[in-house]
Amino acid sequence: MRTIDPLSATLAALSDPTRRAILEKLAKGEATVNTLAQPLKISLPGVSKHLKVLQKAGLVVQGRDAQRRPCRLNAKRLQDVAIWAERFRRNWEESFGRLDEYLSEITKKETPK
Amino acid sequence: MTDTIQREGTITLPSDREIVMQRVFNAPARTLFDVWTKPEHVRKWYGVRSTTVTVCDIDLRVGGAWRWVVTKPQGMEIAFSGVFLEIDPPHRLQRTECFEGMPGEALVTLSFDEKDGQTTLTMHMLFENKEQRDGCLHSGMELGVRECYQKIDELLASL
Numbered sequence: 417m418r419t420i421d422p423l424s425a426t427l428a429a430l431s432d433p434t435r436r437a438i439l440e441k442l443a444k445g446e447a448t449v450n451t452l453a454q455p456l457k458i459s460l461p462g463v464s465k466h467l468k469v470l471q472k473a474g475l476v477v478q479g480r481d482a483q484r485r486p487c488r489l490n491a492k493r494l495q496d497v498a499i500w501a502e503r504f505r506r507n508w509e510e511s512f513g514r515l516d517e518y519l520s521e522i523t524k525k526e527t528p529k
Numbered sequence: 530m531t532d533t534i535q536r537e538g539t540i541t542l543p544s545d546r547e548i549v550m551q552r553v554f555n556a557p558a559r560t561l562f563d564v565w566t567k568p569e570h571v572r573k574w575y576g577v578r579s580t581t582v583t584v585c586d587i588d589l590r591v592g593g594a595w596r597w598v599v600t601k602p603q604g605m606e607i608a609f610s611g612v613f614l615e616i617d618p619p620h621r622l623q624r625t626e627c628f629e630g631m632p633g634e635a636l637v638t639l640s641f642d643e644k645d646g647q648t649t650l651t652m653h654m655l656f657e658n659k660e661q662r663d664g665c666l667h668s669g670m671e672l673g674v675r676e677c678y679q680k681i682d683e684l685l686a687s688l
Contacts, residue, residue: 424541424542427540497663497666500666504540504548504665505538505540509537509552511574511576512538512552512554514573514574514575514578515554515564516536517574518574519560520555522560522570523555523556
């Protein structure tokens, strides 16, 4: 298996909208897998899968309480440069989204049928 | 809309001085090269949606200068400028890039790689040092797009 550096793991973890939604939710306070699954309308195994990725990236830690195993945000990790990179990417993505629209506009004009 | 496949770009940080972004566009390389090098095109797409391109000077020759200014709704201006170093349409474009008001200059190489009518754009940014690379990434945090991270911003602010 390819070893992934921590920065890339954080970037990969942040690149998914569902995982970003989970982080947003956890930014408000700790939550169990159940309470995370409900508003996001995804299955428990689905949430668990995403949580595993977030945990591996060090963005989320899960408590030891055997019954509840509450998850919370590892805020320290969030100050990482990966967060800036993801935001930087999203800014560009907004330009690129506009560019997609513009490209489809001009390529339509260029190929009249 | 049938053309809404997920096409988000990727970002990697291969070293402390670099940023690499990749994105696939549904257009030939020729067209993509044009939209990066002709002001009338750049004005139509560059910048986050709330901003307007108010200056777009492009002197497309080796040693020629470029300067793009985007203006936010509140009137704040953000300016980028530099000089073209390599122009190889429609494959490669290399230019220096300075975020005016910030120290240093980045070397930005755009590669356009066409396959089956689609073109992968690779934007490679090389900075003088890690501080400037990180400064560039961090500046992105102030440029708009807050929706998804607002809660995290609030959390960070409270630490």
